Amino acid sequence: MPPTTACRLFLALIISFGPALLAGSKPKPRPYSSSAQALIDRAFADLDPGKPVVDVHVHAIGLGQDGDGTFVNPEKLSLRHPLKRLETNLYLKATGVEGLAHFDRDYLEVLAARARAFPRPVRLHLLAMDRAYRPDGTPDEARTEFHVPNAYVFAAAARHPDLFVPVMSIHPARKDAIQELEACAAKGGRLLKWLPNAQAIDPADPRFDPFYCRMKDLGVALLTHAGEERAVAVKDAQALGNPLKLRRPLDLGVTVIVAHCASLGRNADLDHPGKAARNFDLFLRLMEDPKYRGRLFGDLSAITQINRLPAPLQTLLARPDLDGRLLNGSDYPLPGVDLIIWTRRLVALRLITAAERKALNEIWKQNPPLFDFVLKRTLKDPKSERRWSADLFQRSPESLPAQ
Ligand SMILES: [Zn+2]
Numbered sequence: 001m002p003p004t005t006a007c008r009l010f011l012a013l014i015i016s017f018g019p020a021l022l023a024g025s026k027p028k029p030r031p032y033s034s035s036a037q038a039l040i041d042r043a044f045a046d047l048d049p050g051k052p053v054v055d056v057h058v059h060a061i062g063l064g065q066d067g068d069g070t071f072v073n074p075e076k077l078s079l080r081h082p083l084k085r086l087e088t089n090l091y092l093k094a095t096g097v098e099g100l101a102h103f104d105r106d107y108l109e110v111l112a113a114r115a116r117a118f119p120r121p122v123r124l125h126l127l128a129m130d131r132a133y134r135p136d137g138t139p140d141e142a143r144t145e146f147h148v149p150n151a152y153v154f155a156a157a158a159r160h161p162d163l164f165v166p167v168m169s170i171h172p173a174r175k176d177a178i179q180e181l182e183a184c185a186a187k188g189g190r191l192l193k194w195l196p197n198a199q200a201i202d203p204a205d206p207r208f209d210p211f212y213c214r215m216k217d218l219g220v221a222l223l224t225h226a227g228e229e230r231a232v233a234v235k236d237a238q239a240l241g242n243p244l245k246l247r248r249p250l251d252l253g254v255t256v257i258v259a260h261c262a263s264l265g266r267n268a269d270l271d272h273p274g275k276a277a278r279n280f281d282l283f284l285r286l287m288e289d290p291k292y293r294g295r296l297f298g299d300l301s302a303i304t305q306i307n308r309l310p311a312p313l314q315t316l317l318a319r320p321d322l323d324g325r326l327l328n329g330s331d332y333p334l335p336g337v338d339l340i341i342w343t344r345r346l347v348a349l350r351l352i353t354a355a356e357r358k359a360l361n362e363i364w365k366q367n368p369p370l371f372d373f374v375l376k377r378t379l380k381d382p383k384s385e386r387r388w389s390a391d392l393f394q395r396s397p398e399s400l401p402a403q
Helices: 003-017 034-045 082-094 103-116 150-159 177-186 206-218 243-251 279-288 311-318 320-325 343-348 354-366 368-378 390-394
Strands: 053-059 122-127 164-167 191-194 221-225 256-259 266-268 276-278 296-299
Touching: 034 354, 034 368, 053 368, 053 390, 103 122, 103 368, 122 150, 150 164, 150 177, 164 191, 177 206, 206 243, 243 256, 243 279, 266 279, 276 279, 279 296, 279 311, 296 320, 320 390, 343 354, 354 368, 368 390
Parallel strands: 053 122, 122 164, 191 221, 221 256, 256 296
Antiparallel strands: 266 276
């Protein structure tokens, strides 16, 4: 059985028999145990008090309520597609929203409450998600898994300017792609998000060169998923997540942040025809290219999830030379999905201790994004005992070297 199918069936079982395992409670003003509080305190102790904690990878999601323009493919909610529906339920539970009646509003409110429960200010980069488009520039609704318009994240950020930073998403095949890019940049947008496998974007397509050049001129950086994508269905499009395809925007001077450091799956090694390589190794190959120093970065979102362990996480923790090129990201709401966060495995890999695990699990129950942050500050390379540096967690896309 292919891994995706196995994974889906597993999800179905968990949903059927283990709803109590799923995250989903709003943060409560319950005090933490002294050991959990001590771990939280340590996670924040060496941060620069003058700067917020930064999370560059926070998903916005909506069901299109009150005409807000958001969209989830009906297949994902349909009883005729039980596995897709169960998977969707799993994600919905992780959001902490109770009941779907006011899901869109409540999703952002719960997220804001969880972020405000951090002991220090946080800036969450809230991601729009453009539709899939066909090569002729027409939207492909059937292929679109979910859609979050740019206006939606800009409006959310206007309501919570202390918390949310809007991140635009524009499919470069759109007829109005450059116009929309200019409009978002004029409103202060400095980051643009893609999920090429799901949106049907080939980052190496030369037809997008004018779009890349305009991004560079406007100082807009690209945050793009690379590697395999399992959180959304992709229909034979995993090749679009080949990290080597990002040479095209990089060579045109665009700053690129590779989501999850391309930590999942394999792809064709385009430099050695006929061979394949781990996407993570292809990402490292780009990182090692001196041409891309100061231009290519990676985010830590999803890196601790069970399906990505252990090599990419172990490598990133063991290599201090990469710290200056990493940004913190949670991939929210995924840290709330119990099924993919296995702290026991992290203990087995000696990346955290059993006592830390107990405290982390307690934090998870109250506040999954806080858990994600404290976990990443707690992880230690077992050989060198090194942790990721504090400044990594306060690095914002806007502070990256000028393009
Ligand atoms: Zn993501």
